[in-house]
Ligand SMILES: Nc1nc2c(ncn2[C@@H]2O[C@H](COP(=O)(O)OP(=O)(O)OP(=O)(O)O)[C@@H](O)[C@H]2O)c(=O)[nH]1
């Protein structure tokens with residue numbers, strides 16, 4: 001199950017953003033809680049194609065794709081040195097596949113700011129620095145252990161050489177994502193779960209009607225330059241909207257002249273950032289969206305459904321969602337139009353493929 005960890009300074013609105021995404025109702029308050037156990041929730045990925053397939057097949061069961069979101073305790077300055085809830089927080093963050101970094105842009109005088117003033121660019125840098133220091137300490141521990149061995153294997157010597165380079169890079173206060181790593185080099189590094197190698201999406205948490213330009217633009221400019229994505233979100237407002245039913249929500253959005261919820265954009269962007277795609281299986285029993293990594297093959301897809309399907313894989317019957325709809329939304333019509341394909345083991349699954357696995361065990 002892909003997992004997205006929510007990070008940021010204390011009181012920047014992490015639990016608010018978590019509630020917006022998950023509609024879970026986690027506690028949100030204007031003082032630090034000292035809570036270390038993170039809030040977790042599974043979120044269905046909104047997907048209009050999936051909704052349409054459910055309408056067409058009217059299955060007994062409909063199962064959308066899901067991502068787990070984890071709301072962590074606030075990360076203070078010097079957390080990597082053990083300040084605040086520092087290290088326990090950082091170890092939770094390392095279990096995530098991607099980070100959602102929340103930055104406070106809202107003013108709200110009732111909520112104290114750990115750095116006293118609202119300054120999104122500064123705050124983003126403080127947290128980035130903590131992530132960098134955390135990665136540095138992971139490398140230092142590993143180098144220490146390797147150097148205390150009598151003799152290193154050739155693999156270990158190669159590891160030491162690479163880790164030293166990464167260490168220098170981090171000491172320059174640069175995140176590992178900016179270090180040119182080959183795929184070959186990345187593989188053995190996976191076990192370290194480096195925080196600054198994880199994909200990161202920045203959420204600017206602001207108030208509706210707030211003139212954000214002077215506050216948010218320096219950070220947005222910096223993120224553009226670094227190639228990181230960001231999303232603007234009215235945290236408190238969307239959390240309130242998330243409590244309403246669909247019709248009330250639509251009315252409020254009209255009154256406030258809001259065209260699109262940040263929530264859906266945020267979940268889509270997180271899914272894309274995680275490098276994930278969806279494929280569908282559909283029938284009268286169940287319509288289901290399954291999750292794969294971009295670049296996964298037909299046997300990977302079979303294995304996600306059931307290990308037997310991967311073991312006894314013969315062929316995958318594939319039609320793209322668009323072809324299926326354009327052909328008239330039945331498999332027979334797809335067959336007539338010649339858009340139904342039989343693919344082998346190595347076929348790379350595309351986002352939106354509708355699949356049936358032929359197998360024999
Ligand atoms: N005005 C305004 N207030 C907000 C917004 N987002 C959060 N707040 C307020 O800020 C306070 C902290 O919000 P939380 O979501 O609990 O922040 P947090 O980052 O989870 O806090 P910790 O977990 O204690 O670090 C609460 O009083 C929220 O109501 C926002 O977009 N606008």
Ligand SMILES: [Mg+2]
Pocket residue numbers: 014015016027071072073074
């Ligand atoms: Mg919180």
